[in-house]
Amino acid sequence: MARQSLQIELAERPKGSIVPGQTFRQRTVAAPTEADLKDGQLLLESLYLSLDPAMRGWLNDRRSYVPPVGIGEVMRGNAISRVIASKSAKARAGDIVVATIGFREVAILPETLVEPPFPLPPNGKLTDLLGVLGPTGLTAYFGMTRIGQPKPGDSVVVSAAAGATGSVAAQIAKISGARVVGTVGSDEKVRWLKEELGLDEALNYKDPDFKTKFKEATPGYIDVFFDNVGGEQLDMALGRAKKNARFVMCGGISGYNAESPYGLKNISSIIAQRIRMEGFIVFDYIPEYPAARQQLAQWLGEGKIQRKGTVVPGGLAVAEGALSRLFQGANTGKLLVEVKSPDEVSKL
Ligand SMILES: NC(=O)c1ccc[n+]([C@@H]2O[C@H](COP(=O)([O-])OP(=O)(O)OC[C@H]3O[C@@H](n4cnc5c(N)ncnc54)[C@H](OP(=O)(O)O)[C@@H]3O)[C@@H](O)[C@H]2O)c1
DSSP states (O other): OOOEEEEEEEOSOOSSSOOTTTSEEEEEEEOOOGGGOOTTEEEEEEEEEEOOTHHHHHTSOSOOSSOOOOTTSBOOOOEEEEEEEESSTTOOTTOEEEEOOOSBSEEEEEGGGBOOOOOOOTTOOGGGGGTTTSHHHHHHHHIIIIIIOOOTTOEEEEESTTBHHHHHHHHHHHHTTOEEEEEESSHHHHHIIIIISOOSEEEETTSTTHHHHHHHHOTTOEEEEEESSOHHHHHHHHHTEEEEEEEEEOOOGGGTTOSSOOOOSOTTHHHHTTOEEEEOOGGGGGGGHHHHHHHHHHHHHTTSSOOOEEEEOSOGGGHHHHHTHHHHTOOSBEEEEESSOTTSOOOO
């Protein structure tokens, strides 16, 4: 019997949080085969699917840096994928690549949606392709090195610092010789940042004394704020900014499910402290990905970057439920769903 492929489609635009079983619809279709391949295309199966806070934004029918996912369309997403067959010079059958395959078990993609295989460093893991060496690691790299530009002795604060992007951004700032403070949502994450990643200070924003501790942790004010969270934490950082501070506007997860945005109270600090606040999207740097990956792989190999990840088992069917974990802080490092074990032999 021909192989079946599960796919997850957008059923309705959520108001507030994603509702598993309602926001998306799961559908099983006949999997494409090698016979369907045209020149410049690859037949792929998904192994590890990336879950990203940005996915919530792609569900809003609003102007952004990519078009929204349409109702009835397969949910957009990147996955570490195995090439089953190829009519492209980009990768060969058996190669492991990162591809924008979406929430699908099997698909044919044009080569433009497939990245060429990247060799892992000796201590590398397959999942690093979507972690330190993937889009979140690259986001941390470009945001911190191009916009933040920390110098030795600078005071750097990173929000969501135990997440996929934040943990790498914080460690890059440490490599630059800065004094680094991370904010996170649990005491366990505080311990990981201080004891294993070597951050100078880490604070749990759920602590009732967080505001006082944030002030105490930034005695000489902040040179670089790498923001993944927005809202109240961004407001606090604005209030603690040093003159000529750089604010790396990476994300604002605290507002992604909110129906009305948080109103910043310290916005005038931008003027008073001559803050340079700059947003960016990692895609802006695509031509520079190979060199950046090389640097990140070197740091990973040298042990200068440590990582953890959260891999949710259960196949593609659990992906829509797992996505909400990002908003509950259930992940440390990169959140992935294991769609298929890489050790399982393909039956296509
Ligand atoms: N600009 C770009 O090109 C780009 C690219 C990739 C990602 N991003 C942005 O970078 C940020 C991090 O993304 P990621 O993929 O690395 O995810 P992540 O940090 O691995 O996961 C999200 C983390 O955010 C924290 N969080 C969730 N809700 C929160 C809230 N209400 N207040 C404070 N913290 C909250 C949680 O950790 P706690 O337990 O600490 O709360 C959670 O683990 C997101 O804002 C994302 O949109 C931007």
